[in-house]
Amino acid sequence: MSAMTDPPTGAAALPDDVVSIADARGAEVAGQWRLMWWKFRQHKLAMASGIVVLLLYLVAIFAEFLAPVDPNAFNPRYTYAPPQDLRMSFVDESGDRHWGLHVNGYRSEIDRETFRRTFVLDDDDRIAVGFFVRSDPYLLAGFIPASVKLVGPKEAGQPFYVLGADRLGRDMLSRVIHGARVSLSIGLVGVFLSLFLGVVLGGISGYYGGWIDTVIQRLIEFIRSIPTIPLWMGLAAAIPLTLHPLMVYLIITAIVSLVGWTDLGREVRGRFLSIKDEDFVAAARLDGASEGRIILRHMTPSFLSHIIATVTLAIPTMILAETALSFLGIGLRPPVVSWGVLLQEAQNVRSVVTAPWLMWPGAAVVIAVLSFNFLGDGLRDAADPYAT
Amino acid sequence: MSQTVSAAPNIVPMRAPVDADTVLTVRHLKTEFTLRTGVLKAVDDVSFDLRRGKTLCIVGESGSGKSVTARSILRIVPEPGKMTGGEVILHRPDGDVRIHELDPRSSAIRAIRGADISMIFQEPMSSLSPVHTIGFQIEESLILHTDLDKSARRKRIIELLERVEIPDPEQTIDRYPFEYSGGMRQRAMIAMALACNPKVLIADEPTTALDVTTQAEILDLIQELQDEFGMAVMFITHDMGVVAEIADEVAVMHQGRHVESGSVEDIFHAPREDYTKMLIGSAVRLEQPSPIKLRMQAEREKQPEGQPILSVRAMNKVFGATGTVFGRKGQGVHAVRDVSIDLMQGETLGIVGESGSGKTTLGRCLMRMHEPTSGEVLYRGRDGEVDVMSLDRRSLKDLYADMRMIFQDPYASLNPRMTVQQIIAEPLRNRQGHGNAAAIRDRVADLLVRVGLKPEHMERYPHAFSGGQRQRIGIARALAPNPKIIVADEATSALDVSLRSQILDLLLEFQEQLDLSFIFISHDISTVRYFCDRVAVMYRGEIVELGAARAVCDTPSHAYTKALLSAVPRPDPTQRGIHKRHRYVASASDERASQ
Numbered sequence: 001m002s003a004m005t006d007p008p009t010g011a012a013a014l015p016d017d018v019v020s021i022a023d024a025r026g027a028e029v030a031g032q033w034r035l036m037w038w039k040f041r042q043h044k045l046a047m048a049s050g051i052v053v054l055l056l057y058l059v060a061i062f063a064e065f066l067a068p069v070d071p072n073a074f075n076p077r078y079t080y081a082p083p084q085d086l087r088m089s090f091v092d093e094s095g096d097r098h099w100g101l102h103v104n105g106y107r108s109e110i111d112r113e114t115f116r117r118t119f120v121l122d123d124d125d126r127i128a129v130g131f132f133v134r135s136d137p138y139l140l141a142g143f144i145p146a147s148v149k150l151v152g153p154k155e156a157g158q159p160f161y162v163l164g165a166d167r168l169g170r171d172m173l174s175r176v177i178h179g180a181r182v183s184l185s186i187g188l189v190g191v192f193l194s195l196f197l198g199v200v201l202g203g204i205s206g207y208y209g210g211w212i213d214t215v216i217q218r219l220i221e222f223i224r225s226i227p228t229i230p231l232w233m234g235l236a237a238a239i240p241l242t243l244h245p246l247m248v249y250l251i252i253t254a255i256v257s258l259v260g261w262t263d264l265g266r267e268v269r270g271r272f273l274s275i276k277d278e279d280f281v282a283a284a285r286l287d288g289a290s291e292g293r294i295i296l297r298h299m300t301p302s303f304l305s306h307i308i309a310t311v312t313l314a315i316p317t318m319i320l321a322e323t324a325l326s327f328l329g330i331g332l333r334p335p336v337v338s339w340g341v342l343l344q345e346a347q348n349v350r351s352v353v354t355a356p357w358l359m360w361p362g363a364a365v366v367i368a369v370l371s372f373n374f375l376g377d378g379l380r381d382a383a384d385p386y387a388t
Numbered sequence: 389m390s391q392t393v394s395a396a397p398n399i400v401p402m403r404a405p406v407d408a409d410t411v412l413t414v415r416h417l418k419t420e421f422t423l424r425t426g427v428l429k430a431v432d433d434v435s436f437d438l439r440r441g442k443t444l445c446i447v448g449e450s451g452s453g454k455s456v457t458a459r460s461i462l463r464i465v466p467e468p469g470k471m472t473g474g475e476v477i478l479h480r481p482d483g484d485v486r487i488h489e490l491d492p493r494s495s496a497i498r499a500i501r502g503a504d505i506s507m508i509f510q511e512p513m514s515s516l517s518p519v520h521t522i523g524f525q526i527e528e529s530l531i532l533h534t535d536l537d538k539s540a541r542r543k544r545i546i547e548l549l550e551r552v553e554i555p556d557p558e559q560t561i562d563r564y565p566f567e568y569s570g571g572m573r574q575r576a577m578i579a580m581a582l583a584c585n586p587k588v589l590i591a592d593e594p595t596t597a598l599d600v601t602t603q604a605e606i607l608d609l610i611q612e613l614q615d616e617f618g619m620a621v622m623f624i625t626h627d628m629g630v631v632a633e634i635a636d637e638v639a640v641m642h643q644g645r646h647v648e649s650g651s652v653e654d655i656f657h658a659p660r661e662d663y664t665k666m667l668i669g670s671a672v673r674l675e676q677p678s679p680i681k682l683r684m685q686a687e688r689e690k691q692p693e694g695q696p697i698l699s700v701r702a703m704n705k706v707f708g709a710t711g712t713v714f715g716r717k718g719q720g721v722h723a724v725r726d727v728s729i730d731l732m733q734g735e736t737l738g739i740v741g742e743s744g745s746g747k748t749t750l751g752r753c754l755m756r757m758h759e760p761t762s763g764e765v766l767y768r769g770r771d772g773e774v775d776v777m778s779l780d781r782r783s784l785k786d787l788y789a790d791m792r793m794i795f796q797d798p799y800a801s802l803n804p805r806m807t808v809q810q811i812i813a814e815p816l817r818n819r820q821g822h823g824n825a826a827a828i829r830d831r832v833a834d835l836l837v838r839v840g841l842k843p844e845h846m847e848r849y850p851h852a853f854s855g856g857q858r859q860r861i862g863i864a865r866a867l868a869p870n871p872k873i874i875v876a877d878e879a880t881s882a883l884d885v886s887l888r889s890q891i892l893d894l895l896l897e898f899q900e901q902l903d904l905s906f907i908f909i910s911h912d913i914s915t916v917r918y919f920c921d922r923v924a925v926m927y928r929g930e931i932v933e934l935g936a937a938r939a940v941c942d943t944p945s946h947a948y949t950k951a952l953l954s955a956v957p958r959p960d961p962t963q964r965g966i967h968k969r970h971r972y973v974a975s976a977s978d979e980r981a982s983q
Contacts, residue, residue: 031849032805279801282757283865286793288785288818301805 036305039382046378049371056368060181064138067174068152068160071337075159075169080355081106081119083164083172090126101129106159128154164357166345175337176361182246182338184368186253187318191311193257198264199307205265206272207295213269220262228259236330245333249322252331256321260314267310271303305383313376316369323365339365410479411587411620412438412461412505417474419453419460430456430469432644436637438588438620445631445652446624447667448641449884450855454624457641458590461622462501463492478504478588503533506581510593512573516565522549523561526580533584548579552609570743571602575609582613589614590622595630599742599911604955604966607634611967626884628671629914629957632656633964640664652961670886671959674914677938680896681736685921688734695768696730697905698754698873703727703763705746705753705929723749724760725929731873736899736906738920738937740913742952746929747909751875754907755793756784767791769872789819792866796878798858802850808861809846812836815869835864839894856887860894867898875907880915892919913956917941925949948972 030038040046059066084103091097105125108117133152140146153160163172205216235255239248275281276299284298319339325331326340327347334341342361346352352359419431431453438444446454459465461476476487478500485504490497506529509515517525523545530541542561549557552575565573574594581589591610595603611634614621625631631638632652639649640663648661659665705724723746731737741747753760756776765776769790779787792815795801802811812832820828833843839860850858859879866874876895880888892915898904910916916923916937923940925933925948933946944950951972954965 031807279795279797280803283793283795283801283862284803284814285757286755286788287815287865288788289814290818293818298803298806302803 032301032305036382040378043378043381045374046381049374049378052367052371053375056180056184056371059177060184061141063178063181064140065146065148066150067171067177068149068162069171069174070136070138071170071175071178072335073170075165078106078119078159078161078165078169079167081159081161081165081169082121082355083357084121084159084161086129086162090123102126103129103153103160103162127158127160129160130154163360164355166355166358167351172342172357172360175342176339176364178337179339179342179361180364180368182332182336183319183322183340183365186249186322186332186338187315189250190253190257190260190318190321191314193254194261194264194314195307195311197257197261199268201261202265202268203272203295206269207276207299209273216265217269220265223259224262226259228256231259232256232325233328233330236325245336249332249336252325253318253322256318260317264307264310264314268303268307271306272299275299275302306380309376309379309383312372312379316372316376319365319368319372409440409442410437411440412479412622413475413477414438414457414461415475415477417457417460417476418472419456419465419469420472421469423468429644431460433474434639434641434646435474436639436646436649438622439636440587440620441614441618442636443614443621443623443634444637444639445635446622446639446641447626447628447631449626449667449886451643452641453644454641455592456644458507458592458622458624461487461590462505462507463487463490463497464501465492480504480587499533502529502581502586503584504586505588505590506584506586507590507592508574508577508581508594510596512570512577512597513565515577516573518565521562521564522568522576526576526583529580529583544583545579548583549576551582551613552576552579553605554579570598571605574598574602574606578606578609578613582617585617586619588620588622590624592624593626594623596625596627600913601742601951601955601972603630604957604969607957608967610634627957628668628885628959632959632961633957633966635961640667656959656961666886668959670889671914673889674885674918675959676918678892678896678918680893680900681919681921684734684896684900688921694733697733697768698731698907699764699766699768700727700729700754701764701766703750703753703765704761705749705758706761707749722929724753727763727926727929727931729924729931729934731905731907733872733905734899734903735922736908736920738916738923739907739909739926740911740916740923740952741926742911744928745926747911747926748877750926751793751877751907751909755788755791755875767873785818789815789869790871791873791875792869792871794859794862794866794874794876794879796881798855798862798882799850801862802858804850806849807846808832808836808841808848808850808853811850811861812846812865812868815865819869831868832864835868838867838898839864856883856891859883859887859891863891863894863898867902870902871904873905873907875909877909878911879908881910881912888915889918895919913941913953925952 087102087104089097089099090102103126104121104123105127106119107122107125108119110117129151130153131151132148133154133156135147135149135152135156137145137147161171161173163176165171166175201216205213232252232255236248236252239251243251281294281298284294289298322331322338323340323343326333326338327343329344332338332341334344339361342358343365346358346362414437415435417431417434418429421428421430434453434457436444436446446457448454456465456469459469460471463471465471471488474488478485478487485496485500487497487500490500516522523542526545526548527541530536530544534541536544545561546557549561554560554572554575560568560572565576568576577594589610594610595606598606607630610621610623613619623630623634635652637649638652638655640647640655640661642663648655648659648664655664656668659668703724704722704726706720706722708720725746727750729737739747739750749758752758753763754765754776756779760777763777767774767776767787767790769787774783774787776787806814809829809832812835813828816828816831829846832846836843836845841857841860841864845853850861853861859882862879874895879895880891883891895906896919899906906919908916908920920937922935923933923937924931925940925944925946927948933940933944933949935945940949941953944953947970951970954969957966
């Protein structure tokens with residue numbers, strides 16, 4: 001190890017070739033975030049998942065622009081319409097190929113025996129599809145007035161169901177896109193609430209120790225022993241029905257996080273316990289640093305990265321909780337659009353058999369949860385760049 | 389011919405005829421680690437022979453590749469390391485085994501590990517499994533390599549434990565490692581290594597984690613066993629004293645390369661290479677008081693003795709003696725017992741003792757990092773006398789500007805997430821506030837220059853520095869608020885011997901310039917002799933002897949001090965004598981007191 005050579009003792013004179021600090025941009029001057037980034041970059045799967053997560057949130061933010069139609073617009077003519085394929089070209093009767101993005105329209109057939117109406121795609125009926133088509137005015141992300149959609153039928157009012165339609169003829173694609181907004185954001189509220197509780201209570205528990213640690217740890221054990229689903233069901237029943245469904249869900253998330261902070265609390269306590277006896281913390285105390293400064297300036301940076309990783313791993317749990325609760329009918333309720341609410345439609349076997357495209361929100365959940373988990377794993381591996 | 393070892397391939401032909409005593413031949417061994425930043429040549433062209441009944445010491449500083457050499461022989465190099473060249477040949481009566489050609493996972497190499505070649509590791513705590521009994525762990529190699537039945541194996545294990553001088557082997561065989569002391573664990577490791585009568589014993593720093601008296605016992609034991617069984621020993625160490633004590637031959641390694649080898653007398657008395665000379669020089673230098681120290685002592689004698697700057701009276705510290713929830717009152721550990729010492733202005737007081745003697749606790753109690761159970765500490769500072777024990781949090785901060793600490797571990801004591809500037813500025817900032825950033829910056833730059841680093845290093849993070857450089861940063865931090873007293877807790881123990889005297893010299897320079905007083909806590913007698921004016925010897929929480937450093941180190945009066953000093957190996961092969969050492973047996977009253 002060539003770095004082992006020490007400079008001579010005593011007051012060495014300043015060398016002539018003083019390197020300016022701005023030039024030294026190597027590992028020597030790299031702080032923990034840069035080291036973490038270098039390590040994270042090597043984790044290919046986590047990098048890819050990070051990009052997917054980013055895209056999911058972009059979709060959630062620009063849902064109105066990306067969704068071809070309003071998620072609540074229903075059309076009784078097209079109930080349970082199957083997905084249309086987007087096509088680039090078609091061949092006409094004379095055998096010539098025509099280019100142009102289009103979907104095929106529907107032709108309905110009535111089953112003579114059951115009198116059930118089924119849709120068949122009509123190859124002759126072509127609906128031209130274009131980018132940046134005009135639409136009814138809407139507010140992008142809730143405050144930017146706009147009237148352009150990314151993609152849609154060139155002629156307004158034509159059927160356009162790339163992922164099919166549900167029992168009221170609403171467009172699944174638009175609903176999944178809008179569902180992302182609620183599903184991906186409402187979990188965050190719960191996560192940040194648990195984060196706050198976990199860091200404060202876990203930090204007190206780990207830093208001060210003694211009887212207060214005992215009290216908090218026993219509290220955590222008590223909370224963790226409460227069966228959650230009956231608790232949620234009871235609470236959902238107790239919330240007044242007059243509240244807006246989104247408000248109801250916010251209350252439920254808050255209750256979920258009152259249980260959910262315990263994991264994070266233990267994590268933070270463990271970090272405090274292991275760091276508080278480190279020599280550098282003792283050194284900070286001998287440097288005359290106040291308790292607040294020791295915690296915030298000296299200790300917190302050591303486990304901040306771990307907490308970020310833990311939070312990233314907690315978000316998918318919240319997404320799954322939302323999906324599960326909504327699926328059971330005790331979370332969000334229509335008219336709110338979330339992935340869990342959408343999956344309620346796929347609750348009975350009959351509709352799944354006749355309209356399997358109702359499962360698409362489930363795929364969205366799987367993608368989101370997996371991406372968050374891979375991202376969280378990558379962050380956790382990179383979280384301590386000083387561990388050998 | 390005592391010297392068949394050489395690094396130069398043209399001197400020793402690839403297949404030199406080996407004499408009958410040679411049991412293991414290593415030629416041109418190369419082991420490389422492929423890292424993200426490139427290829428690290430951990431072992432680069434190392435050759436030596438191990439001979440029956442002889443001890444080869446591989447000596448070198450940290451990072452010299454000595455442990456990797458040992459692991460390469462057994463083919464247990466950790467990932468991503470790989471043996472890339474050279475030959476390792478084991479000479480057995482039934483023919484040679486070319487170890488370098490074996491697959492590291494093959495049954496052939498497994499048949500050699502533990503049977504023909506066995507290894508003892510440095511850390512007796514972590515190399516034994518905590519959930520299995522000692523007997524079970526020794527039995528494992530007997531099951532693998534012999535066909536003894538169960539009762540024969542047990543008999544053999546008891547024999548082995550008896551042989552390594554573990555008391556009551558019939559009972560201790562069924563005990564768990566946590567019931568053993570550090571020295572006993574290392575004995576158990578040796579018993580395990582010897583279970584199958586190996587021809588080669590590789591000992592990788594087996595005594596580094598042990599106290600000197602325990603080290604002396606283990607060295608004795610290895611020597612006796614070698615005389616009895618005639619195995620070849622490859623002993624890896626960084627301690628020149630140990631080398632002088634036990635080696636027949638020595639191989640010096642530096643940065644993966646084989647620097648020099650020869651008989652122990654040649655290496656110590658006629659070293660050829662500069663690196664070897666430097667290693668021996670650093671070790672021998674610490675055998676004498678530092679010239680700077682002698683000069684300072686001569687100065688001080690001319691001046692009248694003043695009042696002590698720090699007085700400790702009747703200090704006691706008992707750990708864990710509080711009542712529990714269930715009302716049972718714990719006995720507690722009496723870590724510091726009735727200690728009274730004075731520290732004079734400009735003086736260095738050494739506190740020596742083995743692990744568990746309470747020296748670190750004493751240092752921490754002085755600083756009120758631990759609250760002493762009873763006792764009095766009086767500090768005579770710039771503004772008169774201060775009763776340290778009665779200070780509240782706020783005034784303790786002022787005391788911490790005058791009394792500073794240097795920590796043992798240069799890695800753990802610097803926050804990896806702060807730049808060098810932030811670390812050194814921390815005590816200044818906490819006292820002066822954040823206003824005068826430019827003045828603080830200048831002060832940090834000045835301190836860095838004074839400890840031998842460069843001002844432009846201040847933007848770097850600690851991971852950019854070596855152990856010795858980090859310790860300099862720690863010293864700069866201690867000096868930042870112009871202290872009067874520095875408590876140095878094993879400040880040089882984690883450093884290589886060549887850096888040790890450099891750091892001590894640096895501290896002496898500062899002592900001379902700034903009239904600092906030091907409390908120097910160490911387990912290492914030679915650094916104390918080099919650095920201290922007076923020495924207090926601690927044993928089980930008590931000071932058993934206190935006097936001038938030379939008097940205590942050269943003519944100790946207390947029986948424990950004698951035992952401690954005679955167990956220290958000297959870096960001179962002509963002065964071997966730890967097997968003739970004094971042994972201190974605690975009297976019955978001591979035993980009772982320590983309960």
